[in-house]
Amino acid sequence: MRTLAVVGCSQVVTLRGPARPRVGGELRELGIIDNGGILVGEGRIAKVGVREEIERAIEPDTEVIDGGGRILLPGFVDAHTHAVFAGNRVDDFALRAGGASYGQIAASGGGIRSTAGKTRAASEEELFEAASRYREWFVRSGTTTVEAKSGYGLTLEDEMKMLRVIRRLGYVPTFLGAHEVPDEFRGRRGEYVRSVVNEMLPRVASERLAEYCDVFSEPSVFPIEDARTILRAARRLGLGLRIHADQLEGSGGAGLAAELRAATADHLEHTEPGVFAALREAGVQPVLLPASVYTLGSHRFADARAMIEAGLAVVLATDFNPGSAPTPSIPMVLSIACTQMKMHPSEAISAVTVNASWSLGRGQEAGTLEEGKVADFVLHDCSDYRELAYFFGVEHAHAVFAGGKLVFQRC
Ligand SMILES: [Zn+2]
Structure with a gap:
C-alpha cells in the first residue's frame, strides 16, 4: 500500500494526550514536536515523530513531501x-x-x-x-x-x-x-x-x-x-x-x-x-x-x-x-x-x-495527530502555531489533506 510522508515541519502540533476533551491547564498542552513529520498509510496516521524517526520509516514507494519549515496541525x-x-x-x-x-x-x-x-x-x-x-x-x-x-x-x-x-x-x-x-x-x-x-x-x-x-x-x-x-x-x-x-x-x-x-x-x-x-x-x-x-x-x-x-x-x-x-x-x-x-x-x-x-462524537477519529486516527492534517504557512491567530485576515493553509489525500494546495 502506497504511503505518504511529510517531513521538515518546524512544529508538528499533535494535541496528543488523554482520549477525552481537554479542560483547565490541559488546553495549553499541544504536544508539539519540533522539526517533525508524519507518516500516513491507507488514509490513517501511521506515525508522528521527529524528522529522523519518520525518515527511518520511509519505504521506497513512499511519497515524501517537504514541509519546508511550515507547521503541521490536525485539520480544524x-x-x-x-x-x-x-x-x-x-x-x-x-x-x-x-x-x-x-x-x-x-x-x-x-x-x-x-x-x-x-x-x-x-x-x-x-x-x-x-x-x-x-x-x-x-x-x-x-x-x-x-x-x-x-x-x-x-x-x-x-x-x-x-x-x-x-x-x-x-x-x-x-x-x-x-x-x-x-x-x-x-x-x-x-x-x-x-x-x-x-x-x-x-x-x-x-x-x-x-x-x-x-x-x-x-x-x-x-x-x-x-x-x-x-x-x-x-x-x-x-x-x-x-x-x-x-x-x-x-x-x-x-x-x-x-x-x-x-x-x-x-x-x-x-x-x-x-x-x-x-x-x-x-x-x-x-x-x-x-x-x-x-x-x-x-x-x-x-x-x-x-x-x-x-x-x-x-x-x-x-x-x-x-x-x-x-x-x-x-x-x-x-x-x-x-x-x-x-x-x-x-x-x-x-x-x-x-x-x-x-x-461531535468524533474524538476517536479526528482532532489530534495520533497513530491510528484519520489522516486529516494541514500544512500552514507559518513557523510557529501562534501565528495562526496573530496574523489575521490571511489564509494560512498551504496544503490540506483529508483521509491522507491532498484536497487543497495553494499555488
Ligand atoms: Zn447557530
Whole structure:
C-alpha cells in the first residue's frame, strides 16, 4: 500500500494526550514536536515523530513531501455551522451597517425567514451547488470536519432536502427544524412545535438523516418549555442534543442543556457563571461562537476565561451562516478568541481541534495527530502555531489533506 510522508515541519502540533476533551491547564498542552513529520498509510496516521524517526520509516514507494519549515496541525473541526442555504443576506448586512438592528431587519421580513424562503424555492441540486462553493472555503482555510444544521426549510420536505444535501457534503448532520417559526405558523407556535415533534423528527430519525437535534432556544423564538419538549422527543429517537442557548438574552438555555445532559450548549453570551458547575457535572461542552458577536457589532462575548476556570471543555466554532456569521474561517475565530475573549492561542487551538471533535462524537477519529486516527492534517504557512491567530485576515493553509489525500494546495 502506497504511503505518504511529510517531513521538515518546524512544529508538528499533535494535541496528543488523554482520549477525552481537554479542560483547565490541559488546553495549553499541544504536544508539539519540533522539526517533525508524519507518516500516513491507507488514509490513517501511521506515525508522528521527529524528522529522523519518520525518515527511518520511509519505504521506497513512499511519497515524501517537504514541509519546508511550515507547521503541521490536525485539520480544524468546525462544530457549529449553518453551511447550507440559498441566496445570501448582503442586503441585511448593508442595512445593519447603516444602523438597523438584527431585530428590526427580522421584523421587516429579512433574517432567517428570508433565507428560508429562498432555501425552500431552491432545488436539492441548486442547494448542493451553492453549499459546495462554501465547502471549498472551509477546506482552503484548513477545516476538514464540519457540522451543519438544517433549519432554513422549516417544512418536513424542505428540512429533509437540506439534510440530504448535508449528507452529500460529508458533514456531521444536525436537525434544526426549530430554528424559527415559519410564516405560515405565525401566532401558532405550539402547532409548529407539534409538527416538529410528531412529523419531522420521526421521519428524520427513521431515515437516519441526522445525528443530532438542535433548537434555537430564545424567549422570542422557542422558549425553554418548547426546547425541552423537542429535545426530549429527539433523545427518545436516539439523536444527540445540541442547543442554541442564551445568545440574545439569558433565558435558562444553558441550564436546560445541563438538565438534559446535552452534548453541547452553544453561544452562551448571556449565561450566568453560576450555571457553569452544572454544565461541567453534566458533561456538556460549551461551543463559543465569537464571529457572530463580531458580525452583529456587539461586544458581549461569552466568558471563556470563567468557563475554562470552571473546568469546562470549551469549543470554538464559526457559526457560519448568511446572517450573523458569514465566515467559514476558523483562523478568524482564533483571532477573535485571543483578542476579545483573552484565550491563549494554545487554548484556542485545542478548542477548534481536539475539543471540537469530541463534541461531535468524533474524538476517536479526528482532532489530534495520533497513530491510528484519520489522516486529516494541514500544512500552514507559518513557523510557529501562534501565528495562526496573530496574523489575521490571511489564509494560512498551504496544503490540506483529508483521509491522507491532498484536497487543497495553494499555488
Ligand atoms: Zn447557530
